[in-house]
Amino acid sequence: MLRDITIGQYYPADSKIHSLDPRVKLLATLVYIISLFMVDDVFSLLFISVALAAVIVTSKVPFTYIMRGLHSIIILLIFAAAFNIFLTPGIPIFTIWKLNVTKEGIKSAAVMMIRMIYLIAGTSLMTLTTTPNALTDGLEKSLSPLNKINVPVHEIAMMMSIALRFIPILIEETDKIMKAQMARGADFESGSIIKKAKNMVPLLVPLFVSAFRRANDLAMAMEARCYHGGEGRTKMKPLKYQKGDAVAYVLLAAYLAGVIIIKIVTNSIL
Amino acid sequence: MPIILDHVTYKYSTGTAYEKTALSDVCLTIPDGQFIGIIGHTGSGKSTLVQHLNGLLKATEGTIYYNGKDIYDKTFDMKDLRTQVGMVFQYPEHQLFETTVFEDVSFGPKNQGLPKKDVDLRAYEALSSVGIPQEVCDSSPFELSGGQKRRVAIAGVLAMKPAVLILDEPTAGLDPKGRDEILDLIQETHRRSGNTVILVSHSMEDVASYVDRIIVMDGGKVKYDDTPKEVFKSYKELEEIGLAAPQVTYLMKELKEAGWPVKSSVTTVSEARDEIIKALKK
C-alpha cells in the first residue's frame, strides 16, 4: 500500500534518455513546461504530443509507470475541469440547471486538462529516468553560479539528496513498524477518525524516534569521514557532457523553435 | 492449532521493475507443540516465510490454513489469528512506543480485550520472566540499553500468551549470557505451556540444542525439513548454501576419522561429552 508512492522513483532501464547528462534533462524539462504554458491551439499541442511521445518511446519506460503519477491528482483534475466548463463566461451552448456550458469553457477545460496531464507526464519522465543522486548533482552544477551571491548551493543539494534517499527508507520503516504493531493487535484501519488518530500513536512514536536516530547517526558518520561542506570538495564522478548531450541540446533548440514557429503561424492565420 | 502452508509463493513489489520472488512453492505442515528452527543464508526468505504465518503478508499464490480454515477467506478473523500467533520481529526494540516499559508490554494484552487486572498481571509476569527488574518497569523504554529493549519487546509478545510463538532472530546482537537466558526462557515456556515455537536463527548451535525439527531455506525454497540429526548429516550440502553444522559435529567427525569409537552424528555439546566419556571408558 505504501509502496504506491512514486515521488522520486527511478525506473532502471538502458536507454538514450537515461544516459543523458542530468543538466540536459533539467533544462529540457524547464523548456517543456514553459512551452506547455505558452500554447493553447490544436497544432501546437499536437506538436508537443508528438515530441513527448517520441521521448517516452526512447526512454523505454512503460507507459503505465508514467501515468501512475496521475492517480493522485485525478480528483483535482475533475474539479478544475468542472469549474472551467461551468464558470467561464462566453457563448452558452446549453444549460444544465441554471449553469451555462459555454464554448470557451469547454475549450479552456480541455486545454487545462491536457496541460496538467502533460506536466505530470513530463516531470515524472524526468524523475523516472534520472537517479536522485544524478538529479541533485545536476541541480548543484546548474545552480553553482548562485554561489557568488552567497547561496549555499552545495548544502541545499546535499540536503535534497539526503531527503530523497530517506524517502524509501522511511517508507520501509513505516511498513515494518506497522507490521510489528499489527502483530500485537494494533488496528490501523477501522474505527472513527478520532480513534484512528489515536491508533496512529504506536506507529508515529517509533517512526519519529527512528528518524531522529537515523539523522543523528548519519551526521556522525559524515563527520567521522571528515565531511565539512562544499568548500574544496571534489566529485568522484564529475558531470561531463558526452556526444549524446550535444545532440539532445540541438533537438531541444529545434523543439523550442518548432513551438515558437507554430505559434506565430497559427496566430497570423487565425 | 496446526498451520498448513499449501504451495505458497510470495513476490515483493509485484508489477514493478523491482519484482522479486522471495518464496517459491513452499509446502509445510506445522503441528501443535513443536519447537521448530528455521535456518538459511541471508536473503533466503526466512523472515518472509514467518510473516505469512500470522497474515502480515498475503501469499501471491497458494493459501494457508490455520486450524483447518483458509486464512485468506473473507470471513476469517485476522485479528484473532494475530492474537494466537505471536511474533517477535528481527530487531523488535524499534517498535517500543509507550511512556513506560510496563505500559508498552501491556499494549498487546490490552488489544486482546482482557480486563485491566489480567492485563497488569500478564505484563508483570512477562517482564519478570525476561529478567527485567521491577524498578525499571516505570522508566521510559527509550532509556534502556539495547539488550534490555530487546527483552522488553519480547516480553510484549510473551504477555499475549500466543499459542504459536514466532521469533525472528531474537538473539542477534546479544551477549552469550543474554542469549542463553532468552532461549532458555523460551524453551521453558514451551515445556510448561506446550505452545508451538518457531525460531529463526543464524546460529547452528542454538538451533541444534533447542529445536525438534529444522527447516532449511535456500533461495525461497524449503531445502531440508527434518530432525537436527538428519539435517546436519548433510553438512557438505549445507556448506554449499552458506550454512554449516554445529562446531561439535565437525569435532566428532574428526575424532572418528582419527580412529576414536564415537558417533559422528552428534549435534550438541552435552551429547558430545557423553560420547567422548563413553569412548574413553572403552
Ligand SMILES: Nc1ncnc2c1ncn2[C@@H]1O[C@H](COP(=O)(O)OP(=O)(O)OP(=O)(O)O)[C@@H](O)[C@H]1O
Ligand atoms: N520489503 C521488501 N521489498 C522487496 N524485497 C524484499 C523486501 N524484504 C525482503 N525482500 C527480499 O526478499 C528476499 C528474502 O528476504 P527475507 O527478509 O525473507 O530474508 P531472510 O532469510 O530473513 O534474511 P536475513 O537472514 O538477512 O534476515 C531477499 O532477497 C530480499 O532482498
Ligand SMILES: [Mg+2]
Ligand atoms: Mg530475516
